[in-house]
Amino acid sequence: MELRESNIKNIIFPIEFNHFSGGMIHSVMDLAEALTENYNVYILANKEAEVLKFNNKIKPLVLKTNWSISINKPIKTLKTYYKVRQLLKTFNKKNTIVFTNNVGSELIFSGFGFLPAIPLNRIFVSRGGCYEGKTGYFIKKGFSSIKHFVATSKHQSNILENIGITKSKITIINNGIDINRSLGYHYQFQRKNRIRLSIVGYISENKNQILAVEVLKTLIKKEYDVELNIYGLAVADSDKKYKNKLLLKIKELELANRINFKGFESDVKNIYENTDILLSCSLSEGFGRVVAEAMGFGIPCVGLKQSGGLNDIIINNVNGFLTSTDKNNIVGKIEELINKSEIRNEISINSINSYESMFSKKIMIDKYLNFLKTKVV
Structure with missing residues (x-):
């Protein structure tokens, strides 16, 4: 099968954490680093995040405040939403994809399912979780504005299907690990x-x-x-x-x-x-x-x-x-x-x-x- 030329030029990875520990962040950064050969890759993180120093081929998008993503802190969370939206306003929807890898960034980019979604196409990578409870309610509402999902296992694919995501929208891609x-x-x-x-x-x-x-x-x-x-x-x-x-x-x-x-x-x-x-x-x-x-x-x-x-x-x-x-x-x-x-x-x-x-x-x-x-x- 001959591959079509992709319109995508820019890929953005939001990272909500300052530390660089845990399997999720390592998996995201491994992917981000590798995609720099084919795309302009950006990391969206606050100024203290360790990942901003990860690789000089990855371009930093610096949020000048800490992420605040909490149902219990609605005002700070809304401020984070508006600051992220403002930071990304120069990116073109036609040639930019956002990979959201965590429920926190997905809430921000989806506008919590009731505010306008940040106007960029995004792919949600389901790396864990079952999307239940109060947070799950807003996540599921926000999922309606996503065209493509990646599940890191059949287990995560089944979870997405069980909350109403059409199977044809889901692609299973296992994490890959670089061993020297x-x-x-x-x-x-x-x-x-x-x-x-x-x-x-x-x-x-x-x-x-x-x-x-x-x-x-x-x-x-x-x-x-x-x-x-x-x-x-x-x-x-x-x-x-x-x-x-x-x-x-x-x-x-x-x-x-x-x-x-x-x-x-x-x-x-x-x-x-x-x-x-x-x-x-x-x-x-x-x-x-x-x-x-x-x-x-x-x-x-x-x-x-x-x-x-x-x-x-x-x-x-x-x-x-x-x-x-x-x-x-x-x-x-x-x-x-x-x-x-x-x-x-x-x-x-x-x-x-x-x-x-x-x-x-x-x-x-x-x-x-x-x-x-x-x-x-």
Whole structure:
């Protein structure tokens, strides 16, 4: 099929956060950086945002105030809406696309479903969430002014369909991860040493680190010499409360000497060379970037089937394990990986093959370029 010449010249990515941590921002910035080869790419962020320094090929659109997107702060939120609208008034609707990647920016650009939408075509990338509650009400109203949606997994596509988005408007494009093969790290399971489980992501109720701690305790009771590395930070106030619960659980189970809080780690090599098995206890994932990343290093992964997005990544018993939230089921899969080298090695090899055939950054970029040239013209 011969591709038509796209009318799109400018692509804008709004980023509401100052920090540069978390899978969502990394996925957005990987895409933004790659698209600079074909488009004028802009990042819309406030002046303190780390992403404005990400790549000099990406053009900054600086909002001279912090984003305020909260139903509980309607006046500040409306000011953000008008400031964004004013900042973008010189862009032409015919040759500009906005990728909204978060409910916050989508609320602003849609005018909350009752104000005039900011007059630029936009694509909403559904990276997570189910669009329920008060915020979901305004999001769904605003969705009516979008022609195209991208879902990062079948799970997110189903969520969009369930809230009334026509299937023909949705394109599924999994996130892609750039793994530097020159890092020199190759997976080697050190059975004779203490076995290192790792869980990676924000410390939060959804990421469910307490379940990982309970799994660790059960393995120790079975006389396995294991420890747990927890990578990530508690950022929001609700996450900090959850971390306090997590610390209490660790104290209650007397596991302080078996758990290592590693904080935010920007160098993925440092994570995976200190990991024998990756554990994902997330209750809901729009995709599951960390799991795909670990698989690229050949790390065997155990995740929850109910998370949704991991079903696009893990083929159960082939390149990893999907299980229920029952800690004993999770323990059983970890025991298989510890005790059966043939299963562990097969999963490690299949993990790398899955990454290279489905989840590399190049594959993601090729899919987005095809999407822009065939559907967004």
